[in-house]
Amino acid sequence: MATDREDCDARWPRRLYRDGSDPDPRFTLANERTFLAWIRTALALMAGGVGVEALSAATGQPSPLRTALAVLLLLAGVLSSATAFTRWWTTERALRLGRPLPAPRLAPVLGYGLGAIGVAACVLLFVTGF
Numbered sequence: 077m078a079t080d081r082e083d084c085d086a087r088w089p090r091r092l093y094r095d096g097s098d099p100d101p102r103f104t105l106a107n108e109r110t111f112l113a114w115i116r117t118a119l120a121l122m123a124g125g126v127g128v129e130a131l132s133a134a135t136g137q138p139s140p141l142r143t144a145l146a147v148l149l150l151l152a153g154v155l156s157s158a159t160a161f162t163r164w165w166t167t168e169r170a171l172r173l174g175r176p177l178p179a180p181r182l183a184p185v186l187g188y189g190l191g192a193i194g195v196a197a198c199v200l201l202f203v204t205g206f
Contacts, residue, residue, distance in 0.1 A: 089165070092165060092168060092169060092172070093172075095169070095172060095173060096169070096171075096172030096173040096174070097172060098172070099171040099172060103171050104168065104171065107164055107167050107168055107171065108164070110163075110164070110167070111160050111161070111163070111164040114156055114157075114159070114160035114163065114182075115156075115157060115160055117153075117156050117186070118153045118154070118155075118156035118157035118160065119153065119157075120153075121149050121150070121152045121153030121156060121190075122149070122150055122153035122154070122157075124149045124153075125145075125146040125147065125148070125149030125150035125152075125153065126146070126150070128142055128145050128146040128149060129142065129143065129146035132146070139204060141200050141203075141204060142200065142204075144196075145193065145196060145197055145200060148189075148193050148196070149193060152186065152189055152190065152193070155182070155185070155186075156182065156186065159181075159182050163178075163180075163182065166178045
């Protein structure tokens with residue numbers, strides 16, 4: 077039977093599992109589901125960016141506004157993806173150490189940012205006939 081130390085060394089990231097104690101598995105699994113939700117969000121944003129650029133290419137008339145919208149969506153997806161693991165890590169660490177959960181820093185950025193992108197898409201639709 078493995079000791080606690082061997083168990084910590086068998087899981088990745090090792091640095092995370094060396095501190096504190098295992099929380100209730102339901103909390104860890106909820107944290108993993110949240111991580112996967114951020115990854116799904118990132119994939120949807122990137123797919124939207126690719127779709128907008130594909131639509132621009134299909135019209136045969138390149139539009140800097142459509143390209144800018146596509147780039148913004150792609151960057152929002154990259155940001156979501158890049159911060160998803162950090163969010164999982166900090167939440168898991170807080171659970172293991174019995175500390176308060178971290179504030180969701182990315183949520184307001186994405187919420188307001190996607191709102192602005194949505195307004196830009198509406199303007200683009202009315203101005204260019206998207």
